[in-house]
Amino acid sequence: MKDFITFIDQNKAEVLNQVIEHIELTLISLFFASIVGIGLGIFIAGRKKSAQVFISFVNIIQTIPSLALLGFLIPLMGIGMVPAITALFLYALLPIVRNTFAGITEVDTAVMEAGIAMGLQKHQLLLKVQIPLALPYIMAGIRTASVINVGVATLSAFIAAGGLGKFILQGIQLNNSNMILAGAIPASLLALLFDAVLGLIQKSQLKTIKRVLIGSVILLIGYFAFKLINSTSFTTDAESKRMKGGFPSEFIYREDGLQGLLKAYDFKLDYVEMEIGLMYQALKQGEVDIISGFSTDGRIKGYDLTILRDDKNYFPPYEAAPMLRKDILLKYPELKAVFQKLAGGISTDAMTEMNFKVDEEKRLPKDVAKDFLLKQGLIGKEPSEGQKYSGLIKVGSKAFTENYILAHIFQLMIEHHTQLKVEMKIGFGGTKLLMDAMKNDEIDLYPEYTGTALLLMLDPISAQKSTLLNSPQKVYDYVNEQSQIQFGFEWMPSLGFNNTFAMLIREEDAKRYNLGNLSDFSDFIKQP
Amino acid sequence: MLNFQHYFYNLQVSNQSGRVISFKNISKSYGGDIILDNISLEIEEGEFLVLLGASGSGKTTLLKMINGLIDASEGEIYVEGNPLQDLSIIEWRRSIGYVIQHVGLFPHYSVYDNIALMPRLKKWEESRIKEAVKDWMSRLGLDYELLAHKLPKALSGGQIQRVGLARALITKPKILLMDEPFSALDPIIRKKIREDFRKIQQKEKITTVMVTHDLQEAISMADKICLIADKKIQQLGTPTSLVFKPANSYVSNFIASDQFQAELGACKLKDLTPFLKESFNDQVKDDSLLSRLQNVSTKENSVLMNAFYQWKEQL
Numbered sequence: 001m002k003d004f005i006t007f008i009d010q011n012k013a014e015v016l017n018q019v020i021e022h023i024e025l026t027l028i029s030l031f032f033a034s035i036v037g038i039g040l041g042i043f044i045a046g047r048k049k050s051a052q053v054f055i056s057f058v059n060i061i062q063t064i065p066s067l068a069l070l071g072f073l074i075p076l077m078g079i080g081m082v083p084a085i086t087a088l089f090l091y092a093l094l095p096i097v098r099n100t101f102a103g104i105t106e107v108d109t110a111v112m113e114a115g116i117a118m119g120l121q122k123h124q125l126l127l128k129v130q131i132p133l134a135l136p137y138i139m140a141g142i143r144t145a146s147v148i149n150v151g152v153a154t155l156s157a158f159i160a161a162g163g164l165g166k167f168i169l170q171g172i173q174l175n176n177s178n179m180i181l182a183g184a185i186p187a188s189l190l191a192l193l194f195d196a197v198l199g200l201i202q203k204s205q206l207k208t209i210k211r212v213l214i215g216s217v218i219l220l221i222g223y224f225a226f227k228l229i230n231s232t233s234f235t236t237d238a239e240s241k242r243m244k245g246g247f248p249s250e251f252i253y254r255e256d257g258l259q260g261l262l263k264a265y266d267f268k269l270d271y272v273e274m275e276i277g278l279m280y281q282a283l284k285q286g287e288v289d290i291i292s293g294f295s296t297d298g299r300i301k302g303y304d305l306t307i308l309r310d311d312k313n314y315f316p317p318y319e320a321a322p323m324l325r326k327d328i329l330l331k332y333p334e335l336k337a338v339f340q341k342l343a344g345g346i347s348t349d350a351m352t353e354m355n356f357k358v359d360e361e362k363r364l365p366k367d368v369a370k371d372f373l374l375k376q377g378l379i380g381k382e383p384s385e386g387q388k389y390s391g392l393i394k395v396g397s398k399a400f401t402e403n404y405i406l407a408h409i410f411q412l413m414i415e416h417h418t419q420l421k422v423e424m425k426i427g428f429g430g431t432k433l434l435m436d437a438m439k440n441d442e443i444d445l446y447p448e449y450t451g452t453a454l455l456l457m458l459d460p461i462s463a464q465k466s467t468l469l470n471s472p473q474k475v476y477d478y479v480n481e482q483s484q485i486q487f488g489f490e491w492m493p494s495l496g497f498n499n500t501f502a503m504l505i506r507e508e509d510a511k512r513y514n515l516g517n518l519s520d521f522s523d524f525i526k527q528p
Numbered sequence: 529m530l531n532f533q534h535y536f537y538n539l540q541v542s543n544q545s546g547r548v549i550s551f552k553n554i555s556k557s558y559g560g561d562i563i564l565d566n567i568s569l570e571i572e573e574g575e576f577l578v579l580l581g582a583s584g585s586g587k588t589t590l591l592k593m594i595n596g597l598i599d600a601s602e603g604e605i606y607v608e609g610n611p612l613q614d615l616s617i618i619e620w621r622r623s624i625g626y627v628i629q630h631v632g633l634f635p636h637y638s639v640y641d642n643i644a645l646m647p648r649l650k651k652w653e654e655s656r657i658k659e660a661v662k663d664w665m666s667r668l669g670l671d672y673e674l675l676a677h678k679l680p681k682a683l684s685g686g687q688i689q690r691v692g693l694a695r696a697l698i699t700k701p702k703i704l705l706m707d708e709p710f711s712a713l714d715p716i717i718r719k720k721i722r723e724d725f726r727k728i729q730q731k732e733k734i735t736t737v738m739v740t741h742d743l744q745e746a747i748s749m750a751d752k753i754c755l756i757a758d759k760k761i762q763q764l765g766t767p768t769s770l771v772f773k774p775a776n777s778y779v780s781n782f783i784a785s786d787q788f789q790a791e792l793g794a795c796k797l798k799d800l801t802p803f804l805k806e807s808f809n810d811q812v813k814d815d816s817l818l819s820r821l822q823n824v825s826t827k828e829n830s831v832l833m834n835a836f837y838q839w840k841e842q843l
Binding site: 112 | 620621622624631632633645695
């Protein structure tokens with residue numbers, strides 16, 4: 001608790017900034033959703049037969065997972081505020097449309113009949129009777145939508161739209177619970193605040209609701225105008241060939257990540273924070289110009305990207321290998337032999353190929369893993385039927401393609417060559433989470449990379465690091481030794497490929513500006 | 529509050545004046561089910577016509593054809609000689625008063641704004657509207673100071689229906705349509721509102737068409753009753769002719785359930801004058817025997833009943 005308060009205190013400006021961004025995202029999307037939602041609600045209220053179709057349609061939008069919706073929007077709108085607001089807009093639509101529809105259709109039939117019989121025209125009925133009487137319902141819809149939006153807006157951080165999700169996202173990746181709370185608590189408070197204020201408005205008299213609505217519309221329009229003027233002057237200033245980066249928060253905040261890279265190659269770069277899965281798409285779409293990927297990533301091939309060579313050997317080697325808890329090795333020594341078979345068995349090309357099959361050809365990691373092992377003759381057809389399991393092994397993985405494939409390779413190898421049954425616990429959000437799971441016996445092994453272990457787990461002194469870096473073997477030996485001493489985890493032989501960090505740019509940029517390695521890029525950026 | 533003599537002076541219904549509404553061979557069916565079959569009916573200016581029938585007899589359907597809420601399947605409706613479909617329906621509706629059982633006051637409008645609705649649609653000046661609202665509220669027994677700025681939900685059922693009447697009457701409509709307007713009220717309030725309304729209707733000579741299933745109500749209020757059953761008009765005539773000279777078994781069956789009260793209700797005190805020593809004053813001569821009997825001595829009761837039997841005999 002104390003830590004949390006200190007954290008908030010130290011990051012006051014950033015918290016405030018994120019809160020404002022969050023409110024901005026919520027209110028702007030709510031504003032447009034209200035206009036469109038009320039309009040749609042009124043429109044379908046007059047057409048009861050087609051109403052159900054419309055409502056089902058907005059219902060479907062609601063069921064799209066938020067992250068998937070953001071993903072869909074990137075090819076259309078890129079990253080940043082615009083797609084985030086669009087997504088929030090779509091989520092806010094359903095409650096508003098549904099409530100407007102309900103409010104309007106539930107106006108007392110006697111009232112409607114009296115209105116029609118007195119010679120009110122359609123628009124008069126709508127303005128004088130239906131909308132005023134539906135207003136409490138409509139406000140309730142807007143209120144629901146606002147609470148939904150405050151929640152969903154935390155996901156906007158994935159596509160660099162800011163908001164309190166920034167803290168939450170970083171906090172999860174860096175395993176910093178204070179940071180998570182610094183995002184989550186203000187977000188909850190914000191939701192409660194919106195709910196309370198809108199609830200108050202909803203319960204007040206029609207006249208008050210009208211005044212508040214008109215007032216907020218004027219305020220928002222004023223705000224847009226202000227923003228627009230500001231942003232146009234900004235973009236004309238910044239009209240340059242400057243490159244923009246897009247990096248996941250782990251890369252931005254890690255010691256061996258972006259900051260070190262900028263120092264090592266001595267250049268500055270504008271960048272936005274992005275979710276790993278969305279980064280490649282954003283680079284392809286030209287939303288960003290440089291991202292931090294991995295050298296075996298299948299999308300390098302699929303998206304026509306070029307790796308900028310790390311000519312100063314800034315990034316340590318990242319050799320992949322299974323990391324096991326020592327006690328499980330003592331219990332099932334046969335595992336050692338299994339992983340011995342895999343030693344050096346997967347080349348960088350083979351791994352890239354497998355990643356490509358999953359990412360671009362949309363095949364399942366499990367099938368790709370099986371095909372590979374069959375082709376290599378590492379496994380036979382099916383494991384013999386009716387065998388009795390002698391134990392259970394829990395395999396973990398991180399939440400990205402290559403790690404999934406490797407986890408499945410481990411599973412298949414173990415099940416084909418031992419009597420052990422494998423349980424898959426894949427898709428962990430970060431290295432720290434996996435480490436904790438290993439310590440708590442929740443998993444027994446997972447594919448880890450020497451570089452990650454070196455820098456994130458073992459926190460070595462920089463001097464020591466630099467002597468190790470030139471030799472992958474030295475790094476491997478060092479992390480294996482340290483893992484055993486510090487945690488009781490043992491590394492199996494390296495799988496044979498090096499999936500180090502790779503700075504990626506579009507191939508066309510590489511050709512146009514003649515960029516081959518990171519030094520070229522640094523020089524290019526520094527040009528006046 | 530009301531000058532009764534003054535109103536009663538205008539009792540005589542003008543029957544030589546023009547026809548406001550004519551139904552010509554009207555039929556209505558919903559998806560093959562015939563509700564009304566070849567109905568022709570004239571509504572004379574200034575008269576109080578009651579459409580009487582059991583529920584489901586199509587009387588409300590007939591009423592709603594007048595203001596175009598329901599269209600006829602066949603036949604034609606004429607308004608002062610012109611086909612209804614040639615009129616601007618919005619304008620036509622604005623010249624009609626409409627009162628229904630559930631009233632349909634705008635719940636978000638004050639009593640004042642509800643009554644002022646039609647005048648505002650007709651673009652009256654606010655000062656004139658205020659005058660008229662005050663006038664009509666007092667004529668319908670509504671306290672302006674107390675009620676004008678309340679919302680409908682703060683009123684009693686009787687008050688709500690009075691506001692509904694004020695709303696319908698304020699622009700002096702050409703015709704007033706009422707659909708079971710008093711059915712939801714309790715008996716004492718119902719009787720009072722009926723009487724108050726009937727006096728206003730007679731004074732203003734407002735052509736009125738009222739739908740009801742209540743025989744007593746029809747008899748006590750109507751100039752003419754149109755009894756609808758089995759998709760057709762079974763009888764059209766004064767309450768007296770309906771009660772004492774039913775045209776067919778449909779009519780006599782409808783009355784049979786409450787024959788005696790119907791007869792007493794259809795008999796006006798003035799009808800009994802030839803059979804009594806003394807005559808009634810103007811104030812009560814148009815009251816029905818039924819209402820008179822509710823507050824007389826036993827002696828007077830037997831005198832009146834004797835006269836009633838003589839009158840009935842002679843019919």
